Amino acid sequence: DTGVSQDPRHKITKRGQNVTFRCDPISEHNRLYWYRQTLGQGPEFLTYFQNEAQLEKSRLLSDRFSAERPKGSFSTLEIQRTEQGDSAMYLCASSFRDYRLAGTGELFFGEGSRLTVL
Amino acid sequence: LAKTTQPISMDSYEGQEVNITCSHNNIATNDYITWYQQFPSQGPRFIIQGYKTKVTNEVASLFIPADRKSSTLSLPRVSLSDTAVYYCLAVYYGGATNKLIFGTGTLLAVQP
Numbered sequence: 001d002t003g004v005s006q007d008p009r010h011k012i013t014k015r016g017q018n019v020t021f022r023c024d025p026i027s028e029h030n031r032l033y034w035y036r037q038t039l040g041q042g043p044e045f046l047t048y049f050q051n052e053a054q055l056e057k058s059r060l061l062s063d064r065f066s067a068e069r070p071k072g073s074f075s076t077l078e079i080q081r082t083e084q085g086d087s088a089m090y091l092c093a094s095s096f097r098d099y100r101l102a103g104t105g106e107l108f109f110g111e112g113s114r115l116t117v118l
Numbered sequence: 119l120a121k122t123t124q125p126i127s128m129d130s131y132e133g134q135e136v137n138i139t140c141s142h143n144n145i146a147t148n149d150y151i152t153w154y155q156q157f158p159s160q161g162p163r164f165i166i167q168g169y170k171t172k173v174t175n176e177v178a179s180l181f182i183p184a185d186r187k188s189s190t191l192s193l194p195r196v197s198l199s200d201t202a203v204y205y206c207l208a209v210y211y212g213g214a215t216n217k218l219i220f221g222t223g224t225l226l227a228v229q230p
Contacts, residue, residue, distance in 0.1 A: 004161075033217060042205060042220030043162065056217070091161045106152075107218055109161025 002026060004110035006092050012116045013082055020078045021113040025094030032075050033107065034067055035091040036060065043091055049075060082117045089114050122206045127225040136193045138224050140206030143187050149208040151182055151189045156203045156223070166191070167209070193226075201228045 005024045013019050025032050030051055035043035046065070048056045051072035061067075064082075069075040079086055093107040124140040142151070150169055154162035166173060168180045168189070179192040193200060203223040 040222070042203075042222050043218075045217050045219065048217055089159075093161065106164045106167075107162075109163065111160050114159070 004092055004094055004108050006090075006110040006113050008113055009111065010114050010116075012118065014118050015084060016081055018078065018080045019082055019115060020076055021090050021092075021115075023075045023077070023092030023094075023110060025074070025092070026096075026108055027073075029094035029096045029108070030072070031095045031097055032069055033093040033095075034075070034077050035093065035109075037089045037091055037112070038087075046077075079115075082115075084117045087115055087117045122208055122221055124204075124206050124221065124224045126222065127227065129227050129229065130196055131229050132197055133195050136196050136200075136226060136228075138191045138193075138204055138206070138226070139188060140191070141188045142206070142208050145186050145208050146210060149210050151180065151186075152207045152209045152218075153178070153180065153191050154205045154207065154218075154220075156205065162205060162220075165204075196226075196228045198228050198230065200226065202226060 004026060007022045011019055032049040034046040036046055037043040044060055046058050046061050047054060047067050049069040052069050064080045067077045077090060089112040091109055091112045093109040095107045122140050122142045130136045150167050152167040153165045155165050156162040166175055166178045166180045168182050170182050173180045181190045203225050205220050205223040207218055
């Protein structure tokens with residue numbers, strides 16, 4: 001399978017613990033996104049990487065959240081001191097932007113990592 | 119980023135054609151209309167996109183009138199497996215990120 005993969009698929013943790021999610025994008029994709037989704041809502045943008053550079057962060061991304069993409073390949077999203085409000089599905093997506101072509105850059109999403117904070 | 123408005127939910131029966139209309143009154147000149155589909159516990163999946171007139175692929179058709187202030191996603195002969203949330207987005211691919219801004223989408227329920 002050459003799609004976007006996320007690990008773990010499910011994580012249950014106690015409030016105050018740290019959790020880390022990993023995303024492996026499609027290999028040739030230069031852009032990587034993290035989204036968060038709660039029940040009944042559409043995905044909310046968290047942050048974006050162009051290769052290894054983190055170019056944009058949403059105000060939703062508090063100081064307890066940190067994302068990295070070393071070497072421009074896989075990415076990790078860490079949540080420190082988890083709170084019950086952090087319970088959500090965390091989605092990773094990747095895309096390839098070809099500046100020569102208009103209307104390109106479709107996002108490919110992984111199946112998500114579901115976090116439950118007790 | 120253009121705001122899109124679509125119905126919260128729709129019901130249909132197997133074998134029927136389903137049309138989901140999306141309004142985007144303030145769409146920008148360089149925005150593309152893009153639709154994603156999401157099944158429970160999965161990430162969204164790209165369905166179709168267009169700039170104007172009609173676009174058709176193996177899954178759906180997209181109709182965009184000349185003024186581009188609305189668009190209609192058409193799903194021919196739906197089946198139970200088409201039950202999902204459908205998101206309409208106006209996407210500007212020339213931006214620094216081309217991040218997607220999702221609304222709440224349209225929950226399509228297909229019944230036997």
